[in-house]
Amino acid sequence: MQYQSTRNPDLSISSSEAIVRGLGPDGGLFVPESFPHADLEGWKGLSYPALAEKVLEGFLTDYDAAFLRDAAEKTYGDAFGGKAGNLVRVHDGLYALELWHGPTCAFKDYALQLMPKLLVQAKKNLGRHETTRILVATSGDTGKAALAGYAGLEGIEIEVFYPNAGTSEIQRLQMATQQGDNVAVYAVEGNFDDAQTGVKRVFGDAEVAKALEARNIRLSSANSINWGRLVPQIVYYFYSYFRLVEQGGVQWGNPVDFCVPTGNFGDILAGYYAKRMGLPVGKLICASNKNNVLTDFIRTGTYDARRTFYKTTSPSMDILISSNLERLLYHLSGSAEKVRGWMQDLAKNGVYTVDAQTLAAVQENFACACADDAQGAAQIHERFAQDGYLCDTHTAIAFCAADSCRDGAPVVVLSTASPFKFPRDVLAALGEIAPESDFAAMAALTARTGCQAPQSLKVLDSLPVRFNTVITPAEIRDAALK
Numbered sequence: 001m002q003y004q005s006t007r008n009p010d011l012s013i014s015s016s017e018a019i020v021r022g023l024g025p026d027g028g029l030f031v032p033e034s035f036p037h038a039d040l041e042g043w044k045g046l047s048y049p050a051l052a053e054k055v056l057e058g059f060l061t062d063y064d065a066a067f068l069r070d071a072a073e074k075t076y077g078d079a080f081g082g083k084a085g086n087l088v089r090v091h092d093g094l095y096a097l098e099l100w101h102g103p104t105c106a107f108k109d110y111a112l113q114l115m116p117k118l119l120v121q122a123k124k125n126l127g128r129h130e131t132t133r134i135l136v137a138t139s140g141d142t143g144k145a146a147l148a149g150y151a152g153l154e155g156i157e158i159e160v161f162y163p164n165a166g167t168s169e170i171q172r173l174q175m176a177t178q179q180g181d182n183v184a185v186y187a188v189e190g191n192f193d194d195a196q197t198g199v200k201r202v203f204g205d206a207e208v209a210k211a212l213e214a215r216n217i218r219l220s221s222a223n224s225i226n227w228g229r230l231v232p233q234i235v236y237y238f239y240s241y242f243r244l245v246e247q248g249g250v251q252w253g254n255p256v257d258f259c260v261p262t263g264n265f266g267d268i269l270a271g272y273y274a275k276r277m278g279l280p281v282g283k284l285i286c287a288s289n290k291n292n293v294l295t296d297f298i299r300t301g302t303y304d305a306r307r308t309f310y311k312t313t314s315p316s317m318d319i320l321i322s323s324n325l326e327r328l329l330y331h332l333s334g335s336a337e338k339v340r341g342w343m344q345d346l347a348k349n350g351v352y353t354v355d356a357q358t359l360a361a362v363q364e365n366f367a368c369a370c371a372d373d374a375q376g377a378a379q380i381h382e383r384f385a386q387d388g389y390l391c392d393t394h395t396a397i398a399f400c401a402a403d404s405c406r407d408g409a410p411v412v413v414l415s416t417a418s419p420f421k422f423p424r425d426v427l428a429a430l431g432e433i434a435p436e437s438d439f440a441a442m443a444a445l446t447a448r449t450g451c452q453a454p455q456s457l458k459v460l461d462s463l464p465v466r467f468n469t470v471i472t473p474a475e476i477r478d479a480a481l482k
């Protein structure tokens with residue numbers, strides 16, 4: 001299987017190269033040239049790691065099969081406490097695919113626990129021996145998931161930059177207590193944009209690249225446009241379909257709708273890939289918070305990022321430029337030339353409009369809806385009161401969208417974070433007055449609901465803090481050169 005760029009179909013590279021390079025030379029994203037056909041009958045009884053191996057094999061054809069088996073087993077076995085791809089019935093016709101039983105309690109673990117192993121092996125496959133230094137700017141979830149994934153890996157170093165006072169107490173402690181000799185964490189004065197802009201500037205700094213190259217170090221990023229982060233996310237669509245059949249929620253072969261709380265469009269795009277591989281997917285429901293640029297796009301065909309940016313209680317979906325949409329547009333329009341034009345319009349004018357045919361193809365596969373913080377909070381309350389099901393602020397947005405887009409098919413909502421990662425907002429949604437401290441709020445949430453907080457979050461206030469350096473955005477460069 002070879003990979004093309006969304007802005008240049010003549011490029012043809014291996015999966016190892018796509019994972020090491022991350023981004024195409026033309027700014028395009030790497031996409032598979034075709035989709036392997038799923039063996040639904042053969043796959044339905046497989047364990048999560050065994051199914052992951054099958055899906056990976058189809059896409060990562062230049063990797064050794066024994067390596068993929070071992071990597072899938074090590075990633076999705078014990079690390080997810082036997083709950084990888086856990087599917088829970090909420091009420092008739094509505095299910096939650098709980099993707100937060102991994103080490104950092106958010107769905108990003110599915111990709112970021114595996115991708116580091118894929119990167120190390122890709123370098124071996126390509127005969128490369130440099131040290132890879134990964135820089136991550138994070139508003140919260142990605143930083144910890146990346147630290148946990150890359151910690152202790154040979155030939156890799158990772159530095160994470162988060163906005164000082166811009167994350168929750170839990171998110172900060174998750175990062176500040178990270179173990180491992182190859183990790184560093186910095187709080188940056190300012191907001192997330194200041195941290196992100198500082199990191200982007202370092203990536204574009206030729207002098208930094210040169211100085212590091214002299215020491216055999218190359219910079220790389222861990223963000224969600226890397227193919228190595230997308231491919232692991234395809235697995236749980238298949239896995240949950242098979243569990244839904246077993247639980248009697250759908251008849252074998254009949255379609256299921258998936259509803260996905262969406263930010264950068266990576267998670268929901270993996271669902272589209274599963275559909276292209278042959279999974280009976282009805283609609284993919286794209287759920288947005290008040291930053292509803294995708295809702296407007298799916299309804300009208302115009303992507304307009306020239307709008308107010310809102311900070312919401314579902315921060316991981318607070319995004320105005322949804323990078324992975326570019327991949328979908330390439331698959332649906334079949335034209336790198338068109339995609340290049342749209343992305344140029346976006347960069348230059350902040351807006352683009354796709355042609356009628358592409359829009360029709362988008363609407364054939366995707367439904368959409370958005371909900372604000374108050375609607376999300378009401379949904380947390382309703383699901384708990386009516387169904388005894390407790391969800392986080394991101395998943396709540398998806399439950400809202402599932403409500404407004406239901407068309408008779410069973411709906412699987414992708415539950416992307418543990419409610420205990422956002423205990424104050426969840427507690428407030430249940431009508432309680434939330435205490436100042438996240439840890440007090442976790443305890444209060446358990447007292448209110450009877451649900452237990454994940455152990456990895458509960459122990460955070462007793463772990464030694466390893467990192468408490470605060471730097472200015474200008475000092476990110478020095479940190480990257482260390």
Ligand SMILES: *Cc1c(COP(=O)(O)O)cnc(C)c1O
Pocket residue numbers: 106107108141224261262263264265266267268316317394416417
């Ligand atoms: C990252 C994230 C999302 C959005 O996923 P995308 O792949 O960016 O669309 C949703 N919920 C949570 C909790 C996340 O961390």
